[in-house]
Each structure stands twice: as C-alpha cells, then as structure tokens.
Amino acid sequence: TQLLEQSPQFLSIQEGENLTVYCNSSSVFSSLQWYRQEPGEGPVLLVTVVTGGEVKKLKRLTFQFGDARKDSSLHITAAQPGDTGLYLCAGGREETSGSRLTFGEGTQLTVNP
Amino acid sequence: DADVTQTPRNRITKTGKRIMLECSQTKGHDRMYWYRQDPGLGLRLIYYSFDVKDINKGEISDGYSVSRQAQAKFSLSLESAIPNQTALYFCATSALGHKETQYFGPGTRLLVL
Numbered sequence: 001t002q003l004l005e006q007s008p009q010f011l012s013i014q015e016g017e018n019l020t021v022y023c024n025s026s027s028v029f030s031s032l033q034w035y036r037q038e039p040g041e042g043p044v045l046l047v048t049v050v051t052g053g054e055v056k057k058l059k060r061l062t063f064q065f066g067d068a069r070k071d072s073s074l075h076i077t078a079a080q081p082g083d084t085g086l087y088l089c090a091g092g093r094e095e096t097s098g099s100r101l102t103f104g105e106g107t108q109l110t111v112n113p
Numbered sequence: 114d115a116d117v118t119q120t121p122r123n124r125i126t127k128t129g130k131r132i133m134l135e136c137s138q139t140k141g142h143d144r145m146y147w148y149r150q151d152p153g154l155g156l157r158l159i160y161y162s163f164d165v166k167d168i169n170k171g172e173i174s175d176g177y178s179v180s181r182q183a184q185a186k187f188s189l190s191l192e193s194a195i196p197n198q199t200a201l202y203f204c205a206t207s208a209l210g211h212k213e214t215q216y217f218g219p220g221t222r223l224l225v226l
Contacts, residue, residue, distance in 0.1 A: 009153065033214070042117075042203050042217025043156070088155060090215075099213060100171075103148075103156040 003027050004091055006104035013079055014112050021074045021107045023089035031092035032065050032072045033101065036085045043088055079111045116140045117218040119204050125224045126194050134189045134221050136204030144207045145187040146215065147171075147179060149200040156203065162187060194225045 004025045013019055023032070031050045035043035047056050049065035049072065056063045060083075062075040072089055086108050090101040117138045126132050136145065143164045148156040148171075158171030160179040168179060176198060180188045191198055202221045207213040 004155075006155075040219070042205070042220055043215075044217070045214045048214065090156075092213075100146075100158065100161060101215060102158075105153055105155040 003102050004089060004104035006087075006089055006107050008107060009105060010108050010110075012110040012112065015080055016078055017111075019076050019079055019109070021087055021089075021109070023072045023074075023104050025070050025091060027091070028069050029091035029102075030069075030094050030099065032069070033090045033092065034063055034072070034074055035088040035090060037088060037106075038085050043086075076109075079109075081111045081113050084109060084111050117204060117206055117216055119202075119218040119221050121221060122219065123222045125226065127226050128195055130194050132191050132194055132223075134191075134202055134204075134223070136187045136189070136218055138185050138204075138206045138216075138218075140206055140208070140216060141184075142206040142208045142216070143184060144209070144213070145181065146205040146207075147177075147187065147189045148203045148205065149173065149198075150203060150220075151200050159189065159202075191223075191225075194223075196225045199223060199225045 007022045033048045034046045037043040047063045052067045052069045054065045060077045064073050086106045088106045089104045092099050120135045146161040147159040150156050157173050159177050161169050162181045178190045204218040205215040207215045
C-alpha cells in the first residue's frame with residue numbers, strides 16, 4: 001500500500017510555464033522531504049519541511065507542508081529545461097531509535113525548450 | 114570522491130543465483146538503508162540499520178538479506194535471485210536527527226534473467 005500519492009505522475013511542459021506537483025497522504029508525518037533525481041544518479045534532497053503550514057522557497061521552487069502535516073506541494077515558477085528530472089516526496093516518521101522515510105511514486109517532469 | 118559508493122553499478126544475473134550488492138560510505142553516518150526503485154512505484158525500503166548492531170526489515174524484505182559489516186559498510190544479498198527482483202537498487206545514509214537528510218549512492222542496476 002502506497003502511503004504517499006504523488007500527482008501527476010508525468011508532466012511535460014514548455015519552458016517558462018508554471019507547475020505544481022502534489023503529494024498526498026491519509027497519514028500524518030513528522031517531516032516531509034522533497035528530492036530530485038536525475039538519470040543515472042541517486043535522489044538529492046531539495047528541502048525538508050517540519051511544521052504544519054510551513055512554506056519554504058528555493059529560488060523558483062516553493063514548497064508547502066499542509067496544516068495537518070498529511071500533504072505537501074511543490075510549485076515551480078517559470079520552469080527551465082534544467083528543472084527536468086524525477087521529483088520525489090518522502091514522509092518522515094519517528095521510531096524508537098531513529099526515523100525512516102516513506103517515498104511517493106515520483107513525478108517525472110520534462111521541461112521542453 | 115563520492116561519499117556513498119555502490120558496487121557493482123550494473124549486474125546481470127540468472128534466476129537462482131546468489132548475488133551481493135555492496136555499499137560503502139565515508140560520511141561517518143550511523144544509519145544506512147537499502148531501497149529498490151521500480152517505475153511508477155518510487156523508492157521502497159528493503160532493510161535499514163540505525164547502527165552496526167541494529168538491523169530492521171523494511172516494507173519489502175522478503176527474498177533479501179543484509180549485513181552491516183562496519184559503520185561504513187552495508188551489504189544487500191539476494192539469496193536466490195528471481196526476475197521480479199530486476200530493479201534499480203539504492204543505498205542511502207543519514208546522521209542522527211529528526212530532520213535527517215538521506216544521502217544516496219549512485220545506484221546498482223540489476224537484471225535477473
């Protein structure tokens with residue numbers, strides 16, 4: 001059972017357009033992370049949000065954590081071809097001796113010049 | 114040099130063979146993880162280890178085993194490989210902390226014939 005659902009799964013847009021990727025769950029997470037993965041490489045962390053309602057900005061990327069800490073969104077303004085990649089959200093849960101992440105299925109973004 | 118390395122990077126094997134995927138890290142992190150990635154399914158956790166003496170099953174541990182030989186080394190074994198274990202396998206590490214970032218290796222592409 002996938003605890004985190006991302007939408008859309010695939011997104012192909014033109015350079016300069018805006019887009020939003022969603023990450024939804026029925027479970028509460030202690031933190032929500034967004035990773036970006038390029039072909040032939042492992043995922044690389046973009047941001048971590050931990051407080052319900054938190055908004056973080058990273059240049060043209062805006063990340064938001066839902067008030068109830070069950071969902072998140074990633075908004076990209078004026079997308080560029082260099083934004084092309086697989087975007088993964090991951091929810092963090094605390095365990096007795098550490099935390100573990102549950103990943104969404106990923107959103108494959110293609111930005112065409 | 115890369116902080117998290119995986120060997121081999123690519124492997125083709127036959128059904129029933131035993132294979133081992135190795136992961137080494139120079140980040141000094143206590144926590145290590147093994148994931149598999151399949152198209153449309155994101156990253157799924159196979160096993161994780163919070164320190165050398167700690168091994169935990171993830172969501173899809175059947176058919177896999179692990180060994181934490183040292184703080185820096187975490188190996189994943191497929192005792193008797195089967196075709197549906199064909200996937201991209203990632204090792205990751207993290208340090209103590211509730212917002213811990215996971216650092217991923219470059220991945221091992223495994224094909225089971």
